[in-house]
Amino acid sequence: MAELIPLKTPLDDTGLPHHRPGTATRTAAAGISRFHHPLFLRSEPGRFEGWVTYSFRAFTGxxxxxxxxxxxxxxxxxxxxxxxxxSNQYEAARVLWSKARLRRQAGPLLKQAAPLWEAWAAAHGQLLDTFGEFWSIEDSRWRAQLLRLTDAERAAESAAEAFDEIAERLTQLTEEQVRVAGEDEDLPLSTIAKELGLDDSNWHIAWSGAYTSSTASWRGIGDRLIDKVHKEIDAERERLREVQVLAGDRDLSDSELV
Known part of the structure; x- marks a missing residue:
């Protein structure tokens, strides 16, 4: 049996509706079969008067x-x-095709992103724990703890950059899908992730401009995961400097915290 791929809209959950005079449907359909999309199955009146639904076999992308x-x-x-x-038939076909293509292209990347996010979460947790230990260590262990902190910072930065690399590719794919289908017919990555059995509810994927903007490389500016890490690291180091000043500790220079 042919598989039907309906295009969902806010008004009709069985296909793509286009508002035209109701009597035009049969008239328009006559004599254009030679121009139908290869996967086109049929058009029929939609749920509301004057609307038309287009159905197709499954697109692969x-x-x-x-x-x-x-x-x-x-x-x-x-x-x-x-x-x-x-024109309406091919518009419907493009929307369905764009979603099938996004599923095909983004699916493997989402599967790659899952362990990278877990690695980032673990590295970030280690960074928070390492910084938190400054509240309880003896003064004699301050320098050793600074070394552990810089190791944790580098691990968190590396994990963030690895996830950002996949996230950038994912945002590029979603933008391509929106360019083809329009904002009203976007397919969220979370929908695809759910279909794959992945939980992306905590993932941080910025908009594509965050990865390509000239400001993206400025430390502390931007919405990439690495930007958030840098902002957090800078805040932690500033707090350590404040403690040094209050303690009158001049043995550790600011350069050792940079």
Whole structure:
């Protein structure tokens, strides 16, 4: 049996509706079958009067992006209703194709991201624990604890950068899907993750501009995971400097905390 892939919208959960005069559906459908998308199955009245639903066989995401054939665009024998019906059909096909392609491309990356996020969470936890130990260590162990802190900082930075690399690729894919389908038909990464049995509820994936903006490399500025780590590290080191000043400790210079 052919698999139906309905395009969900806020108004109709069985397909892509386009508002046109209700009597135009049968008229437009006649004589355009030669121009149908290869995976097109049928069009039928939607749930609301004057709306049309388009159904297709399953897209894999490997197909060429659905575009209305030039032959159809140039065919002067087609009525306005027929041209509109074909245009709407291919719009529906592009949305479905874009979602299938995103699932195919993002799925493997999401699976790679899962252990990278776990590694980051562990490294970040170690960083917090190491900094927290300054509250209880003896003064004689201060320098040794600083060494442990810098090790924890580097581990957290490395883990954050590894996750950011995957996150950037994921945001690029989602932006491509939105460019094709439009913001109203975006497919959230969380939806794909859930389909794969992954819990991404705590993951930090910034918008694509955060990874490409000229300000992304400025320390303490930006929304990448590494930016958040740098901001946290800077705050911790500033707190240590304050303690040094209050304690009158001049043996440790600021350079040892940088």
């Amino acid at each position: 490997l197909e060429v992006q659905p575009l209305m054939p030039m032959e159809a665009i140039r065919d002067m024998s087609l009525s306005r209703e027929q041209s509109t019906d074909l």
